[in-house]
Amino acid sequence: MITQIDFQIAQKRALEYLQRAGIAITPGDAENIEVADYGLGELWQTGLELLTYLHSDRVCARELVLLPWQTCPEHLHPTMDGQAGKEETIRCRWGTVYLYTPGRPAPSPRARPPENRTRYYSVWHETVLRPGDQVTLSPDTKHWFQSGAAGAVISEFSNACGEEYDLFTDPGIQRVTLVNGD
């Protein structure tokens, strides 16, 4: 759970990042920026801000904002009942993103998961994304990412796939963010 004030601060900072990245948004978009704390109540460490342009039953497109050193925690999009899970492409628009996936672990990873949660991070193959760099993640692929000191703006393109099915490594995580006073 996050407080109403933290929600508003995160939304305002995300808006500033989108503007800094030169992304044109409408006043309606600004109000629709979603703040996710993944249920941990440690938003400035584990969290993400999202502006969804489109989430139909076929396609999803959105901008993700990571505030400085904010982490999108390790998860995967599972194949279910023979239906392939979400295929997700992330493209760095602004800032630097450290992305971790299965594979040879980085000897000195540049990102650090939140200290009290490190045990829930199991994949350590590092890809550094700078503006214009992109990676496509297949379904069923564990991944997590963190921004550098400057924060980051990322475009995400994917097929539509219910986020309620995302599998997080950290058992304390819930995808739905509750705001105090809701």
Added chain:
Amino acid sequence: MITQIDFQIAQKRALEYLQRAGIAITPGDAENIEVADYGLGELWQTGLELLTYLHSDRVCARELVLLPWQTCPEHLHPTMDGQAGKEETIRCRWGTVYLYTPGRPAPSPRARPPENRTRYYSVWHETVLRPGDQVTLSPDTKHWFQSGAAGAVISEFSNACGEEYDLFTDPGIQRVTLVNGD
């Protein structure tokens, strides 16, 4: 067919537009900007420049550049063999876009199709897209669009769907662009 020189000019101008719109692209992206003349050989009137980020068998994401008054000609994405056609969302990033779809015709449309091709434009319901505005077009919906005097940059998000099946109103159109000397 277009000349090698026109191809290079269009690619270079499209790159400038993407930069002006604040879109970070890599040197590889710059080389991959596609120039489409729709086979008419009248690129500065009927044409489009495209930077495709992703075209998997599930999702397509790209940036479209319209040079000043350039027109993406009237077409639709057909449902075939029970497979729904392309669902396409276009979001204006920079400049102004005049979009035309079926519905009540605009009494004084702001765009003008190329003069020698006007008879191949049949839908005249006008939507003006400014930065941050977006529209989702259902499959089987005729549409065409033109930029204003300043040109435009547009993001397109869609499910993947073979462009070879696009149906153009103008029978002279071919989706594949030939460059002289290819």
